Amino acid sequence: MSVTIKDVAKKAGVATSTVSRTIQDSPSISEKTKQNVRRVMKEIGYRPNLTARGLVNQTTQTIGVILPVSQGQGFQNTFFLSMIRGISKACNEKKYMVSIASGTTEEELLESIQTMAEGGRVDGFIVLYSKKDDPIIEYLHQEKVPYAMIGKPYKYENEMLYVDNDNVIAGKDAANYLLQLGHKKIAFIGEDAHQMVIRERLKGYTQALEDAGIKVDQELILDVTLPEAAYRRKMEQLFGNNDFPTGIVASDDLIALNMSYLLSGFGLKIPTDVSIIGFNNSIFAEKSRPELTSIDLHTDSLTSQTVYQLIELMVGKQTLAVKIILPHQVIERQSCIRNDN
Amino acid sequence: MSVTIKDVAKKAGVATSTVSRTIQDSPSISEKTKQNVRRVMKEIGYRPNLTARGLVNQTTQTIGVILPVSQGQGFQNTFFLSMIRGISKACNEKKYMVSIASGTTEEELLESIQTMAEGGRVDGFIVLYSKKDDPIIEYLHQEKVPYAMIGKPYKYENEMLYVDNDNVIAGKDAANYLLQLGHKKIAFIGEDAHQMVIRERLKGYTQALEDAGIKVDQELILDVTLPEAAYRRKMEQLFGNNDFPTGIVASDDLIALNMSYLLSGFGLKIPTDVSIIGFNNSIFAEKSRPELTSIDLHTDSLTSQTVYQLIELMVGKQTLAVKIILPHQVIERQSCIRNDN
């Protein structure tokens, strides 16, 4: 139905191969012919059929993005969407397309990834999460499908491409920021301790406290995914009396936001009573009142670097297991103040 | 590199056409041959090359999902991700893939959509937003690319496929819910009045109040996208004295969540002082404390219906401009109580 290379060739009075070569701007075609062909292409509105091109080149110019199996990832929502957007942006620039692989169960996800990979619909994948014993990673690895991870791998760390922040140091910096402001009793609130990111940030938090000569109290560490009742009890324990923590490291801006509301239930205000610092420097950090001090992770570079590196890998220019660690920085806003008790 | 239909044919001692037909489970092939061929396929790990198939069938089995140009859509984040997940789920089921079209500018978005559409990489699109004078819609319409909208179209309403809630009635129901609880002074907080959804919900809110014989006070209507200072001033005006609204209709759960925090700044508590109802019945409604009463919009059906209908349209089984309006319902939680002043 649409106009093909043949139509262009006929109308321009050349062979299809000549048209193909001018599309690729091959130096073996004279400038004159190229111009003529280009004119015709414009005239009849030719657009190359990417499917046909893909078939002969054995390449699809598309990257698959793998979302974690959906469940309880509530607070991470915003992170994934910005990842998708960032990847999409970098891909637009490189003339790649992006496909989404997602599923309600691990089987569904794997199935979808398999048909994409083996059906030749993507050249490679970007995995947006990291967890232990992940059959998806196992599959990609076994089948030697090109892939990259945003985050820190549990396994194959030295054999795969990944882009990440140093979340241990980031966690440390968050805690240090509060320590430096004079806070002594600092809590850590995270979502789902099984996630690599959270574990690392928690580790950094722990180190910072230890380095400051403060004994780490397990009671100060809270997991949002705790059952309702248990969570409520712990909150009561922590903030229900006068000896409450004056500082909080929240593993995510949204968690910080929710936290501030919960605190108001105990009659505590941010930052007057409690200082809080989040991660991601997301839109929520800017939109919440007071504006949230947050650790910026350069998510833009996270996505663009991943895309560029993965493309190198896919076109075979590079086979090394490159790791890229991006810097982070504290963005100071209004949710933290000095505490000199 | 990978195993093709030819390999299967040779090993099974049949022609490639026979292999192709057994893949499609054609009735013209004997059960015996099919079984033999299937065995061989399994044995040597054959997976059809979707690109090749797409080339001959002139179909790609993929749906493009169009995200709005990114800017200030903060609170909607969660909505788009759940749409992507829902679409992906329905597509997995129907053996379709999903590609993402997104851009930082309208030009970038359009460009990306064009190469997808004209490059033959998608069979159709789902548009996840609705706005006035949208060049994207214009393009899709002119070029007769199959597409569907989730939401209510500004233009071509009678010529296109869309799936939506009745947001006017939903807005009305939200306001009525509060009215019925005895609230008289009810505020409406929304994000970006240019969006169709918000306009509709606001309209419903207005109607409900009028129907109840309450004059609608423009001061009670707040737009989150207002500049910082102006927003703060309006909040002060509304909640800075004793005559504050006792009920709030928030156009989104996240806005409601943020609102509750802001209110705590005025010493007001949910639901003791102010009752609040949100939209989307999102994870935030469940996770916030108190749990949020919210209007469920059946987002799952929103996505699945859209996918099914769009597929019908793409395969040409249907050319009508179907509209599907999904029901909604109030999910009662703990953020609203009676008010008998």
Place this chain on the structure above:
DNA sequence: CTGAAAGCGCTTACAG
């Protein structure tokens, strides 16, 4: 019930 052949829209050696 099965196979040989043409074709989907491109690209790329190979000749000239």
Place this chain on the structure above:
DNA sequence: CTGAAAGCGCTTACAG
């Protein structure tokens, strides 16, 4: 500098 031909991995009339 340009063209004729083969081929990427499939599907589908057309014959038999």
